[in-house]
Amino acid sequence: MIIMAEHAGFCFGVKRAVDAISESLKDNPEVWTIGLPIHNPQEVSRLESLGLRVAQNDSEIPEGAKVLIRAHGEPLDVIDRLIKRGIDVEDMTCPFVKKAQEKASSLSQEGYYVVLLGDKNHPEIKGIMGHVDNPENAEVIADEKEASGVQFHAKTALISQTTQREERLEKAAAILVGKSSELRVCNTICKATAQRQEAVRNLVRQNNLDGVVLIGGKSSANTSKLRDILQAEGVDVLWVEDENETLENQHWFNGKIIVGIAAGASTPEWLIHKIKNIIAAKQDLQGVLIH
Numbered sequence: 001m002i003i004m005a006e007h008a009g010f011c012f013g014v015k016r017a018v019d020a021i022s023e024s025l026k027d028n029p030e031v032w033t034i035g036l037p038i039h040n041p042q043e044v045s046r047l048e049s050l051g052l053r054v055a056q057n058d059s060e061i062p063e064g065a066k067v068l069i070r071a072h073g074e075p076l077d078v079i080d081r082l083i084k085r086g087i088d089v090e091d092m093t094c095p096f097v098k099k100a101q102e103k104a105s106s107l108s109q110e111g112y113y114v115v116l117l118g119d120k121n122h123p124e125i126k127g128i129m130g131h132v133d134n135p136e137n138a139e140v141i142a143d144e145k146e147a148s149g150v151q152f153h154a155k156t157a158l159i160s161q162t163t164q165r166e167e168r169l170e171k172a173a174a175i176l177v178g179k180s181s182e183l184r185v186c187n188t189i190c191k192a193t194a195q196r197q198e199a200v201r202n203l204v205r206q207n208n209l210d211g212v213v214l215i216g217g218k219s220s221a222n223t224s225k226l227r228d229i230l231q232a233e234g235v236d237v238l239w240v241e242d243e244n245e246t247l248e249n250q251h252w253f254n255g256k257i258i259v260g261i262a263a264g265a266s267t268p269e270w271l272i273h274k275i276k277n278i279i280a281a282k283q284d285l286q287g288v289l290i291h
């Protein structure tokens, strides 16, 4: 039997951006993104076969090209440079990321010292930082430990990367409250990540599973977090990126009667279906009931 996690696969923002790329490729032979539009090699390959081109930075984008800003967003100066070069820019920054960018921009203009909670190397955080009015008056902290190192400022605004955990934001806020006369805390955390994490916990806790197949790119941070949760729940996990990896690990399914399926926010639906069918066929061969 196969049991799917309640929330699995593309989140709203990624689906919106990937759909926009697919639509745009119907009218343009090439569409560019800066960096990978999604942390899923199979979906990137599919889009590349249709004409997607991935640049490492804006200077690689040729004149007259069509550029789609991915869900993570970009710093303002990057978008300004593209527009000044006359490049056709379609901004598909996820609206939840946009909200964090707008908060960073408006609060820094109001004179707040901006503290961004997140991963300083993540493109989303670089994009939000790129909307701060004065980057000298801002910093990125990874966690509450780093919050302890923030200097005192009369006005401080704490803004979160959309994929952070709420407990971490609460802990950072509790520390920063003693480091400012006025603290503004913006809960810019998106529910999609928490929903997927809760869904895998429920999948394990509400079903007597023999194992969980987790589908997602190996470089996907949100899929990696799902793997950590599943392991903490003590369930046997098989993390696969594609159908080949599923077939290579056929031995993992031996003796497993009830198998759960979970997928990261960057895993496309077509890939989930493909792998689900492989698992169902494998279980059919074992003479097990297919759900």
Ligand code: SF4
Pocket: 011, 012, 013, 014, 071, 072, 094, 095, 096, 097, 162, 163, 190, 191, 192, 193, 265
């Ligand atoms: S995880 Fe949330 S913020 Fe990030 S792209 Fe998806 S919907 Fe948008």
